[in-house]
Amino acid sequence: QINLGFYSVPEWGRSAIRSWWTSFTVAGLPDGLVLQQNDEWPFTVTFKPNARGYVATSAIIESDAVTNPLFNLALSGTGVAAAVELQPTDISFGKANVGTSVSQDLSIKNVGEKDLSVSNISFADAVGGTPGAALDFSLDTGVALPLVVEAGKSTLVRLKFAPRAMNDRAARARVFTNDKVAEANLLGVGTSPNIDLAVNGEEVSRLDFGNVLVGNPSVPIVLRITNTGTGPLTLSTMSVGGADAAAFIMTPPTLPTTLQPEGFVEVSVSV
Numbered sequence: 001q002i003n004l005g006f007y008s009v010p011e012w013g014r015s016a017i018r019s020w021w022t023s024f025t026v027a028g029l030p031d032g033l034v035l036q037q038n039d040e041w042p043f044t045v046t047f048k049p050n051a052r053g054y055v056a057t058s059a060i061i062e063s064d065a066v067t068n069p070l071f072n073l074a075l076s077g078t079g080v081a082a083a084v085e086l087q088p089t090d091i092s093f094g095k096a097n098v099g100t101s102v103s104q105d106l107s108i109k110n111v112g113e114k115d116l117s118v119s120n121i122s123f124a125d126a127v128g129g130t131p132g133a134a135l136d137f138s139l140d141t142g143v144a145l146p147l148v149v150e151a152g153k154s155t156l157v158r159l160k161f162a163p164r165a166m167n168d169r170a171a172r173a174r175v176f177t178n179d180k181v182a183e184a185n186l187l188g189v190g191t192s193p194n195i196d197l198a199v200n201g202e203e204v205s206r207l208d209f210g211n212v213l214v215g216n217p218s219v220p221i222v223l224r225i226t227n228t229g230t231g232p233l234t235l236s237t238m239s240v241g242g243a244d245a246a247a248f249i250m251t252p253p254t255l256p257t258t259l260q261p262e263g264f265v266e267v268s269v270s271v
Contacts, residue, residue: 023048023055024075049079052112082151083112084179091173093161093188097231101162103140106184108175109154116149117178121157126170126185134171136163137186163190166230191231193259198224209271217249220270227259234258238267247271 028043035041049055056076063069087107096102110116123134140158149155163169173184197204199221212218227233238252251268
């Protein structure tokens with residue numbers, strides 16, 4: 001008479017033992033089977049791993065044989081699969097003016113043994129973050145999905161941050177694969193420049209030269225242009241316009257120039 005059981009090393013713990021047992025199945029060997037002398041009975045052992053990694057256990061065939069009542073059938077196998085790993089899992093895009101964009105690379109690595117299939121990358125609001133901030137993040141042009149990452153290799157995908165509003169903007173990049181949905185935290189700061197015009201420390205919206213003798217230049221007025229915003233301000237061109245533009249002389253700085261927050265340039269204007 002033959003009975004079947006499984007055996008594994010006790011110190012691995014009951015949860016590990018159950019996992020090992022469920023990885024192996026024996027079919028075609030019923031309890032209570034009776035074999036006459038020289039009889040044979042075929043049965044099958046199937047390995048269906050629940051996770052990646054090496055698995056080892058034993059199937060114990062118990063019988064009423066006097067010399068070998070417990071026959072130890074060693075079982076082992078290795079579960080293989082794709083396994084995704086994102087690097088980094090926290091991506092900072094820094095600051096960007098509203099209406100502009102900056103990019104950062106996300107590495108999708110396959111630390112498994114089989115091909116990793118990336119079917120989609122989407123963006124979701126960060127937990128507790130500003131609703132709708134996920135719309136500020138997207139895949140940069142040139143990223144083609146789906147894609148396949150071979151075992152042991154990685155690929156870079158470029159993510160874009162284009163803030164639609166100022167201040168902190170947080171979201172999650174969700175990478176859908178045949179392993180799992182992996183996530184990376186995204187953070188950017190929306191900024192905006194602001195131009196301020198001043199003469200001798202006083203804000204102005206016009207320059208009044210008063211009475212000037214015809215044919216003689218006036219005393220120049222030094223106009224200070226300051227960026228009082230939170231993002232860079234780019235000055236590309238500067239000119240005098242209007243019907244009497246030819247009567248005014250302006251000495252602009254070297255252009256284009258970019259003013260960081262609190263940065264300034266000075267312009268001399270005379271008539």
